[in-house]
Amino acid sequence: MLTGALLTLLCPIATLAAYAPHGRSSEPLVNRADGGQTCTVQSGGSNSTDDSASFRDAAKQCANGGQLVFKQGVDYYFNTPVNATLNNVNIQLNGNIHLPQNITYVQGIVNGSTGGNVWWINLTGDNLNFTGTNNLSTGWVHDVEGYGQQWWDANPKNGSGIASRPHLWRFNVTNSYLKNIKIRKPIAWVTTLNGKNIDVENVFIDASTTPNGGFPFNTDGFDVAAKNVRINDFTIFNGDDAVTINNGGENVTVTNGFIGGPGCHGTSIGSLGQAQGVYQTVRNIWFENIKVHGCVYGSRIKTYLGGQGIVQNVTFANYDVSNTTFPIYLTQNYFNQGSAQTQNGAGVQEGGNFGGRVDNSSVLIDDVTYKDWIGDINTYHPGDGSCVTDPCWYNVPGADGTQAIVIGCSNSTACSNFEFQNIQVIPQSYADTKINCTNLDQGSNPNLGIVCTNGTLIST
Template identity: 30%
Template sequence: MASIMTKLVCSALIVLFLLSRSNASSVNTSVEFSIDNYGARGDGKHDDTEALAKAWTAACSSSRPAVLLVPKGKTYLLKSITLSGPCKSNLVFMVKGTLAAPRSLSDWSEENRRHWIVLHGINGLTVTGGGTINGNGELWWKNSCKTNKARPCKQAPTALTFHLCSNLTVENLKIVNSQQINMSVEDCSDVQLARLSITAPGTSPNTDGIHITRSKDVQVRDCVIRTGDDCMSIEDGTHNLHVTKVVCGPGHGISIGSLGDDNSRAEVSGIYIDTLYGTTNGARIKTYQGGSGYAKDIVFQNIIMDNVQNPIIIDQNYCDSAKPCKNQESAVEISNVVFKNIRGTTMSKDAIKLDCSNSDSCTDIVLENIDLKMEGGNGETQSTCQNAKWRKSGNVTPQPCEFKN
């Protein structure tokens, strides 16, 4: 009898184990929501905005991990749209086809001119799929005041915005011809950006590749960024950013700033830029006079520059105005900045520019193993400094300038 009872108990335990495995498997299996099943045509002509919104609502409401699919081989026309969380489970936005913005400016109202696709308030989001996000920005560039001085300056959309997202992964996507900024990461944490191809003509105005502000713990790696403005722009509130293996150019290099505009306070720290290839502008930190706060603990290293305009530049007197900016006493403090293992060619004789404030000078600036030469060997490079407190390590060409008051 004891032997029979033991066998029955063992059999029951096995059944319970198999049932638990079956339940766990069903819980962990993703459920797919295709935009086509919610009325999308995918012909690039009809408006598929409402279909995407419906598919998003269904996927975001799923109690099981969900995949929102944009099928391959189709083009989906989208007007301005915000896809919001929180979602009930982790969600994968699988973009295999193309999301395309309207070509006509009449499809944009004054209220939605700043954004095209916004993903807001989501935890555990992955955006991937190998597809394309096409901003169709040509008409916006032609009507920009930076292209046509006779036109008034108006806002243009950022193609892809992530706002208040955490545990975010964006990888294996193409972003092309954005109306203005290609991708913006705002108020986010724990972010992974990888294997992105971001392209726009070198003449397209304000088409920053990746813009990061008020975000922490961000990693960017293995990306190719070729645009008409900064490959990456790093703004106030960015902390603990690591950038590795990025091809940059055409474009304005990687810029920290502008910081401290309109006498504002800015705080940036823990910025680590490692391995850039082919950058057509340089490593830059720029701040307005009159600001406050800090930009500190910053490393630019292992960078190859090709015929750049401004290879290494710190500018605490930055002014982006048609009129001269007035002199002010305060500035965003810049400290503990390392430029290391940087080589290549420059169009400008001033290969190193350290233009610091009279009141809050740049401190603990390190120049280590720098080799910057004139493109085509046309003369010698030089450095210019104002109120910069620096030291060098290893060979540095051009020779750093003397500290001046």
């Protein structure tokens, strides 16, 4: 499967007509910065040197209108985090970027940071264009040493990821693009997108664990909190959301992707509403032509009990799911088993004790369409290796491996204008397909298109 994924990286899948919210063009948003000074990042040749300093020097010298080049086939060791502001700059990654292998050393850097969050590579600017190479022997981030595997294997029994893990990189940019990105064994959260007008094209992320290895907790492929974003042509093997749209995400299209295990969570909206006093929004999101294999979820929308905000105008179109536990899933009673922050309850996802959290509002979810889904439900071996609670964090009371759709709304008005069109997902056992609904009210959803077999809605 890995070989096939790499071939897919070199031979992009045919692109469907991209959705262009509010009249956005499907053409690339930016042009390359041409001309200007070329700055070559120098390498010390081993992990005993810190090439972060060389990158900082090159970035400073070519910060406006220049070209930053990582040499072909050369290994670079970023032993300390890098931050750079680059405007009208091209970055060409022809070499390999490595992170430190010493877990304790990295934890010390993360613990010493403000707020305990570190993006090892943090780039800001306008018209910043980052391009990798289709040469499979070079142009990798993390490369072959398997840095992430060490962290996953070190996770204690019943732990959900060891403390003080860094994020890989963040692009807080405008009018920019990323292309031909290859990442192997990331420690945890991979790519954060902030800003606006960002194109991402041709991405391969391998966060799969070795046989009997530790679970790759929190290896999100993309966390998007930006506006006017297009992500196209990607293959992601991981243990969390492949692409998730967070607070502030708006006008985002995600197309032509393959998502695989060991514990993938498909494409997601949220989670939203954990900080009860903060209003959060996600609007105008289009997912299309997505293949999901061996995942817990195909698509997911997740909000916290008592949260505030709105999710509006979201489409999940043309999904091909196989061996997936919950193909279509929504919960407004989400909790995060790996967080010490206020949760909905001690391992209780639907009903029960909410741990003192005030149930006084909901993140409203409006105008959501699911259309043209095919595939099968993981009937015989549901879930993944991420369960550290009893019941499991992904437990749905009454689920028996036949639920193609699980929709759990917090009240009768929290979910409105939902539509389901041409959903053909069946259990591997060939039992009758079931649809579980909670508070999915007929009056708020006049064109629903499904019959709930367990829940409050009893007719189409």
